[in-house]
Amino acid sequence: MASAIRMQGVVKRFGELTAVAGLDLDVPDGTCIGLLGPNGAGKSTTMKMLTAQAIPNEGTIEVLGFALPGDSKQARALMGVVPQLDNLDVSLTVEQNLLVFSHLYRVPSAGRKDAIERALTIANLAERRTAKVDQLSGGMRRRLLIARALLHKPRLLLLDEPTVGLDPQVRQELWALIDRLRSEGVSILMSTHYIEEAERLCDRVTIMSHGRAVAEGAPRELIAEHAGTEALEVYGSPTRLGEVELLASQRGWRTRRTGTSISILHSNGSATDLDGERRITNLEDVFVLLTGEEIS
Amino acid sequence: MASATPTRGIRPRVPGVQRRLGRLERPALRGVLVRELVNYSSFWRSSTFSSTVDPTIYLLAFGFGFGSLVSKVAGYDYIDFVGTGIVATTVLFSGAFPAMYSTFVKYEFQHTYDAILAAPVDVEELVTAEALWISARTGVYGCVPMLVAVAFGLDPSWGMLLVPLIAALAGYGWATFGIFIAARAKSIESFSYWQSGLLTPMFLVAGTFFPLDELPTWAQVLGNVNPLFHCVELVRHSVFGLEGWADIGHLAFLIAFALIAWRMAIHFMEKRLIA
Numbered sequence: 186m187a188s189a190i191r192m193q194g195v196v197k198r199f200g201e202l203t204a205v206a207g208l209d210l211d212v213p214d215g216t217c218i219g220l221l222g223p224n225g226a227g228k229s230t231t232m233k234m235l236t237a238q239a240i241p242n243e244g245t246i247e248v249l250g251f252a253l254p255g256d257s258k259q260a261r262a263l264m265g266v267v268p269q270l271d272n273l274d275v276s277l278t279v280e281q282n283l284l285v286f287s288h289l290y291r292v293p294s295a296g297r298k299d300a301i302e303r304a305l306t307i308a309n310l311a312e313r314r315t316a317k318v319d320q321l322s323g324g325m326r327r328r329l330l331i332a333r334a335l336l337h338k339p340r341l342l343l344l345d346e347p348t349v350g351l352d353p354q355v356r357q358e359l360w361a362l363i364d365r366l367r368s369e370g371v372s373i374l375m376s377t378h379y380i381e382e383a384e385r386l387c388d389r390v391t392i393m394s395h396g397r398a399v400a401e402g403a404p405r406e407l408i409a410e411h412a413g414t415e416a417l418e419v420y421g422s423p424t425r426l427g428e429v430e431l432l433a434s435q436r437g438w439r440t441r442r443t444g445t446s447i448s449i450l451h452s453n454g455s456a457t458d459l460d461g462e463r464r465i466t467n468l469e470d471v472f473v474l475l476t477g478e479e480i481s
Numbered sequence: 482m483a484s485a486t487p488t489r490g491i492r493p494r495v496p497g498v499q500r501r502l503g504r505l506e507r508p509a510l511r512g513v514l515v516r517e518l519v520n521y522s523s524f525w526r527s528s529t530f531s532s533t534v535d536p537t538i539y540l541l542a543f544g545f546g547f548g549s550l551v552s553k554v555a556g557y558d559y560i561d562f563v564g565t566g567i568v569a570t571t572v573l574f575s576g577a578f579p580a581m582y583s584t585f586v587k588y589e590f591q592h593t594y595d596a597i598l599a600a601p602v603d604v605e606e607l608v609t610a611e612a613l614w615i616s617a618r619t620g621v622y623g624c625v626p627m628l629v630a631v632a633f634g635l636d637p638s639w640g641m642l643l644v645p646l647i648a649a650l651a652g653y654g655w656a657t658f659g660i661f662i663a664a665r666a667k668s669i670e671s672f673s674y675w676q677s678g679l680l681t682p683m684f685l686v687a688g689t690f691f692p693l694d695e696l697p698t699w700a701q702v703l704g705n706v707n708p709l710f711h712c713v714e715l716v717r718h719s720v721f722g723l724e725g726w727a728d729i730g731h732l733a734f735l736i737a738f739a740l741i742a743w744r745m746a747i748h749f750m751e752k753r754l755i756a
Contacts, residue, residue, distance in 0.1 A: 199756065230756075236599045239756040258502045258601045266599035272592035274520065281519050289512035289600040 187214050188247070189341045189372035190235065195244035197230050197396075204230040205241070206396035212341075212374050217367045219383035220376040221468075222393035223476055228376035229269060231393075232345045235374070236266055249341055262291060264341040265334030269349065269376075271326055273318045279305070279329055280314040283336060290337035300336045307362070308332035324355035331362065342366060344375040348382060360386060380469040390468070394476040404468050411474055412439075412466035413451035419461035420446045429459065441473045450474065502601065505609060509602040513610035516597070532575035532618070533625040540567045540626045543690050544633060555692040557721070564630025565720050566689035568623045568648055569712040573684055575622040576652040580615055580659025584750075585669055594754055604751045612656040612743065619652025620645040627716075640719040647719065647735070651712040654739035657746040664749035688713045708738040 190212035197205040205227040212218045220228045233239035235248055237257035246253040248260035273282055283301045292300045305311040308328040310321075318326060327347070334342060347363065348356040356379075363386055367373055377383055383390045384404045392400045392407070400407055419429050426447050433440045439450045449459070450470055521528070540563060548559040555562060587593040597607055624645055631637055662675050686693065686700060687709035693701050704710045711731040718724050718731075 197756075233756065238595065238598055238754070256502075258603060261599065262502070262601040266596075268592070268595060268599070270592050270595070272596040274516070274591075274593065276523055277519060285512070285516040285519055286596075286600065288508075288515040289597060289602060291508045291512070291601060 187250070188212060189214050189216075189249055190218075190374055191245075191247045192231075192234075193245050195231075195234065195241045195246060197227075197234060197239060197241050204396055205234070207244070208393075208396065208398055210391060210398065212372055214372055215367075215370050216388045217363070217373040217375065217386055219387035219390035220374065220393055221378065221380070221383050221390050221472060222376075223378060226393040226476070227396040228393060229345060230396075232266075232343055232374075232376055235343055236261060236264075262337070263339055264343060265290075265337070265339035266343045267331050267334045267345065267347055269345040271330060273326060273329060273333070275319040276317065278315050278317055279308075279310050279321070282318060282329065283333060286333045287336050292337050300338075304332040304336050307335055324351055324358065327351060327355070327359065328362070331359070335366075339371065341372045341374070344373060344377075346376055346378070348377070348379060356382070380467065380472055384468045392472060392475055399475045400471070407471050408466050408468060411451075412470040414466060416464050416466045416470060417449040417459060417461045418443065418446045418464055419449065419459055432459075439474055441470060504603070505606055509606040510610040510613070512600065512602060513597060513607055514614055516593075517611070517614040528579070528618075529622070532571065532579075532622045535574055536567050536571040536626040537629050539570060539690075540564065540630060541633075544630070547690070555694070557717075558634070560630060560634050561636075561721070562692075562717075563690060564627055564633070564635040565717040566687070566713045567626040567630065568644060568716045569651065569687055569709045570684060570689055571623045571626055572619045572648050572651045572712060573655055573680065573709060576615055576619045576655030577659040577662075577680060579618075580612070580656040581663045581666075581672055581675070582669070584611070584660045584663035585666055585672075588663075588754065589669075598754060604754055605747050608657065608660055608747045608750050609743070612653055612660060612746070615656035615659075616649045616653035619655070620649030623648025623652065627720075635720075638720050640721070640723070643719040644716055647712060647715050650732075650735050650739060651708060654708055654735060654742050657739065657742040660746040661742060661749055664746065664753045683707050683709050686710075708735060711735050711738075 188211050190210060192208055192210040195205055195208045196203065208227070208231060210218075210231070220231060222228050230239055234241055234246060234253070237254040240254050248257070249263050251257065251260040253260065274285065277285070280301065283304050287297045287300050302311075305314055308325075308331065310325060310329060310332070313321065313325065318329070321329065331347070344363065348359050351359070360382065363373065363375070367386070375383075375387065387404065389401065389403050390407065391398045400411065402410070419426070421429070426442075429447050429449070430440055433449050441448050441450065448470065449461070450466060543563050544560050547563075551559055553559070594607065598604065627635070627641065627644060662672065666672060686696070686704050687707055688704065689709070693704040693710065696704065711734040715728055715731040715735070718728050
């Protein structure tokens with residue numbers, strides 16, 4: 186299958202700091218791929234490199250068949266970018282924001298009006314078209330940001346932390362929107378540190394830590410491989426938790442602290458002598474095991 | 482605009498966009514200009530006010546203040562002298578300053594340029610379009626104090642029709658110079674150094690309010706490398722009679738200034754915006 190994005194051996198350094206340290210990434214056409222990692226793992230730098238707003242020191246990047254950075258402008262004409270930081274023109278209306286970007290994205294004049302109407306529908310903001318952006322709620326602004334990136338019917342969408350800082354309900358609305366785009370065949374690369382988001386929306390995820398991909402696969406596969414089918418969550422006093430941790434490591438099970446409890450992973454039902462709650466393993470378990478970092 | 486012609490060599494994935502995109506493309510420039518125009522529709526009043534009222538106040542203050550002490554300067558009536566020279570002041574005020582501040586605000590606070598550069602627009606196109614827009618404004622604003630001077634006794638002449646063009650050319654240079662300053666600035670406070678250390682002296686030693694001939698030689702030399710001085714001279718000669726080679730020299734200086742400032746602005750904005 187052709188790839189919407191292909192990165193090979195990509196390294197990006199900022200002075201002493203290596204933000205991306207040899208990343209391989211493949212986004213097959215029509216799939217939704219998640220970049221999962223804690224803050225500082227190199228997700229945003231990776232996103233910046235895909236629009237040639239950061240130039241890698243080593244490695245190759247191909248987007249929609251165009252080699253970057255040389256042919257990046259052609260690639261950008263076919264992709265939409267939803268940045269992490271809201272960069273809407275706040276003193277303009279919803280409609281004016283879309284109008285400006287219909288020009289920037291080179292929507293032909295004959296189709297401009299339709300494109301703007303379609304974007305308003307996608308963002309569910311047709312009724313607020315004359316509202317200035319600074320009068321919109323956070324969720325509305327995020328929807329507008331996504332709709333703005335879809336004006337020219339891109340074949341690839343980059344979403345950098347699309348739901349960060351939003352209410353759970355607004356987040357679910359956006360998930361529905363992203364899911365719909367994916368079902369329409371748009372290739373999506375999404376960076377996130379919300380595990381649930383990746384688990385629900387992504388066909389495959391790449392877990393990043395310190396600029397490297399530490400695991401790659403479908404969420405279910407990764408869970409089965411790294412965390413097993415079932416976790417046992419043991420509650421108790423700090424001393425008790427310490428004992429359980431020791432015991433588990435003696436038996437070769439992996440554990441993670443989950444607040445007031447300890448989750449024993451990969452025990453696959455054999456920890457019968459321990460009292461605790463059984464639960465299904467999730468991507469968060471994998472994430473914590475692999476990156477050693479809890480998610481905020 | 483991308484046309485629907487078939488591809489040459491590159492794989493035909495989507496019709497219409499395979500043509501290798503060049504530099505300084507019109508759709509990209511237009512996109513950035515549309516953004517400026519739409520934004521301008523909401524702040525044109527304040528922008529026009531600050532860009533034209535300041536120079537007009539200088540014109541009236543010097544015109545009446547100095548004009549009552551001196552009747553003729555360098556062979557001109559003082560209102561004629563300052564009424565034409567003031568065009569350059571307006572060009573500086575409405576060219577360099579908006580470029581400095583709006584550029585800095587757009588990349589540092591509003592992240593506008595991040596959004597634009599994620600679309601098919603390059604830094605070169607971004608800088609060029611922003612400067613063209615400011616240049617068009619200076620072309621118009623530059624004439625306002627001169628028209629005020631006409632009301633106070635400056636005789637209209639056909640040569641005045643050249644003034645918007647001269648103001649736009651000088652304005653392009655100052656706009657790109659302002660973008661260059663913004664690209665180098667670590668914080669908005671550092672603009673003070675440029676303003677007090679460079680722009681204010683230039684604004685005063687440009688032959689706008691008093692001729693350079695009376696100054697010490699070193700100041701005259703400095704005046705001659707000041708683009709504002711060449712703008713002042715060219716405007717004055719356009720209004721009162723062109724002087725052949727001397728004016729071609731002034732024009733050449735303004736073109737060279739615009740070209741150099743343009744390339745510097747692009748170079749440093751690329752350093753600033755592309756990591």
